[in-house]
Amino acid sequence: MPDATLKRRIGPGLLTAYGVGVMVGAGIYVLVGEVAGLSGIYAPVAFLLAGLVALPSALSYAELSVRMPEAAGEVAFVEAGTGLRWLGLIVGLAIVLSGTLSAAAVLRGGAGYLTSIVGISPEMAIIAGGVLIATVAIVGVLESLAVAAVFTLAEVLGLALVIWAGLGADPVSVDWAAAPAPYWPGIFAAVTLCFFAFIGFEDIVNLAEETRDPDRTMPRAILWALAITAVLYAAVSYAAVRAVPIEALSSSQQPLALVWQVGTGNPAAFLSAIAVAAAVNGVLAQIVMAARVLYGLGRRHGSLRVFSGVGARFGTPHLATIQIGGGVIGAALVLPVGQLAGITSLVLLSVFVLVNLSLILIKRRTPAARFRVGAWVPVAGLLMALGALILWLWGVLA
Numbered sequence: 320m321p322d323a324t325l326k327r328r329i330g331p332g333l334l335t336a337y338g339v340g341v342m343v344g345a346g347i348y349v350l351v352g353e354v355a356g357l358s359g360i361y362a363p364v365a366f367l368l369a370g371l372v373a374l375p376s377a378l379s380y381a382e383l384s385v386r387m388p389e390a391a392g393e394v395a396f397v398e399a400g401t402g403l404r405w406l407g408l409i410v411g412l413a414i415v416l417s418g419t420l421s422a423a424a425v426l427r428g429g430a431g432y433l434t435s436i437v438g439i440s441p442e443m444a445i446i447a448g449g450v451l452i453a454t455v456a457i458v459g460v461l462e463s464l465a466v467a468a469v470f471t472l473a474e475v476l477g478l479a480l481v482i483w484a485g486l487g488a489d490p491v492s493v494d495w496a497a498a499p500a501p502y503w504p505g506i507f508a509a510v511t512l513c514f515f516a517f518i519g520f521e522d523i524v525n526l527a528e529e530t531r532d533p534d535r536t537m538p539r540a541i542l543w544a545l546a547i548t549a550v551l552y553a554a555v556s557y558a559a560v561r562a563v564p565i566e567a568l569s570s571s572q573q574p575l576a577l578v579w580q581v582g583t584g585n586p587a588a589f590l591s592a593i594a595v596a597a598a599v600n601g602v603l604a605q606i607v608m609a610a611r612v613l614y615g616l617g618r619r620h621g622s623l624r625v626f627s628g629v630g631a632r633f634g635t636p637h638l639a640t641i642q643i644g645g646g647v648i649g650a651a652l653v654l655p656v657g658q659l660a661g662i663t664s665l666v667l668l669s670v671f672v673l674v675n676l677s678l679i680l681i682k683r684r685t686p687a688a689r690f691r692v693g694a695w696v697p698v699a700g701l702l703m704a705l706g707a708l709i710l711w712l713w714g715v716l717a
Contacts, residue, residue, distance in 0.1 A: 329530045331540055333464040334523060338544025339551075340471035341519030341604040343597070347478065347552065347575075350516055351559050356569030358509035360493050361501050362556040368506070369513030370549030372707070375700035376671050377520050377545050378692045379678045381538035384524040385690040386681065388533040390636075391615020392524035393670055400677020404619075410670055411616045417666040418522075418609030419643055422602045423650035424663075426452075429598020430651070436591060445651045452599060453644025456606045457630070457637050463607050470600035477593035478555050481575045484582030485558025492564045511710050516552060518667055520545050521674075522604060525611040538690045558582075606643050613639040671704035 351362065358365040380392075387395040391411050398407035430444035437444075456463050523541050527533045530540075559568055559578045571577045576587035614636035617627030630637040678697040 327529055327531050329464060329526060329536075331536045331543075333468055334526065334530060334536060334540035335543045335547070336468040336471050337464050337526070337604060338520055338523045338540055339547050340467050340474065340600045341522050341608075342517055342544065342548045343471065343474050343478070343551065347516060347555065350512070351556050352569050352571050352574035354509045354513055354556060355560055355565050355574070357512065358506045359502065359565055360498060360560045361506050362509065362560055363553040364501070365506050365509035366513050366516070366552040366556055367549060368510045369517060370545065370552070372510060372514055372703050373517040373520070373545060375696050376675060376704055377541055379675050379697045379700045380521055380524055381541045382688055382690055382692050383674065383678055383681075384527055384537040384541070385534050386685075386688045388527035388530070388537065389615060390525055390528045390611040391613075391619070392527060393521070393674055394612070394615055394619065396677045396681075397673050398619075400680040401673075406673070408616065408620055410673060411612055413666045414612050414670065415609045415616075415643070417663045418605045418612070419646045420650060420654070421663045422605035422609070422643075422647045423654060425598050425601040425605070426647060426651040429595050429602070433595050436595070442652060446648060448599070449602070449644060449648035449651065452603050453606060453640060453647070456603060456610065456640050456644065457635055463603055467600050467603050467607075470596045470603075473593055473596040474600065475551065477590060478551060478575075481578050482554050482558040484579045485555075485562040486582075488562035488578075488582040491561050493561055511707060513552070514707055517545065517548060518664065519604075521667070521670070522608040525608050525615070528611075534689045602647065606640065606647060609643045610636050610640040613643065665708070668704050668708040672701055672708065675701035675704060 354365055355362045383396045384392060387399060389395045391414075393414060394407040394411040397410045398404055401407075426445055426449055427441075430441050430448060433439075433444045433448065434441055439447075455466055520541050523544065524537065527537055530536050555575070559574060562578050562581050563571075563574070567577065568574050573587070573590070576590050579585070579587040579590065613623070613626045614629075617623045617625065617636075617639065626636065626639040626642065628638045629635065675697040679694075679701070682691075682694060682697070
């Protein structure tokens with residue numbers, strides 16, 4: 320059914336939960352230690368500053384999602400801003416690739432956790448898990464987001480338990496009355512690292528065609544998801560540095576499990592189950608997003624028209640979802656995961672630069688949207704994304 324329309328079934332609650340789930344993911348379970356190693360007891364400050372760095376781009380996405388509520392949102396944004404269809408196509412394909420590789424990396428990591436719980440081979444876990452997740456994505460976006468919301472709740476509950484354990488730890492590892500002065504170079508280095516923990520809010524715009532009243536729902540979901548995640552990260556990092564000495568926290572491969580053990584004196588095996596839930600959530604979110612981008616590209620470009628099909632029964636882009644699901648499983652089986660996160664970050668920061676540039680150009684020549692931000696917002700978003708991109712490349716080449 321080429322050119323059929325997607326069904327509008329998503330409300331603000333599920334859309335916000337989707338955004339939180341994408342951003343939280345499994346990364347926070349290992350990221351806290353690295354951030355603490357750079358910023359010390361000021362890790363919460365680094366996370367909050369990173370949220371502020373992400374805010375201008377999030378606001379730009381919010382306005383653009385109201386101006387052009389379409390699947391493959393970034394493609395529409397860049398084409399409308401620059402007038403270059405070929406650049407929009409490159410952006411869309413880059414997002415599909417980054418979503419596929421990111422999901423593959425998360426699927427492979429989640430399979431490792433799963434094999435520690437269930438006695439199956441990693442290959443079987445990847446194939447079975449990938450097929451099951453892709454099937455959920457095909458059945459329906461409402462069902463997909465409902466499943467994602469359940470897993471997001473599990474992730475947030477796990478983090479809440481870690482916060483509770485860290486706040487209840489006795490004795491504390493920090494004498495706040497005699498705390499050292501902030502070491503700002505280390506904090507700023509940590510902010511660059513923390514920024515990647517907020518990547519995910521941009522995925523929300525690709526569900527615009529399946530969202531009820533997108534003019535109101537999209538901006539609220541984007542900004543609420545960013546705010547909830549920032550507060551959650553700050554609270555988790557505060558509890559962590561309160562409970563565990565910085566040296567031990569930064570050297571641990573499972574820093575949040577260490578916080579739980581120190582705070583409660585109990586083993587943290589349950590965090591492995593939560594990590595599996597986080598992985599499932601991350602893979603599902605990326606498959607849903609990448610399939611919508613591929614569907615949108617199919618409607619815009621004849622060479623990809625086959626992916627513009629929408630299933631009559633479930634009202635989802637089933638051919639695009641099958642393609643993405645197969646790519647995720649294949650990549651997870653054969654590709655190393657060590658550099659996949661870096662590739663994804665490089666692609667998305669480049670997209671952020673182009674999206675903010677597009678909004679600058681659009682605002683100069685078109686009427687104001689129902690939701691609009693100040694002219695300085697996309698300029699700030701462009702500069703911050705470009706700065707983060709330069710810092711990322713400098714770190715890779717150094």
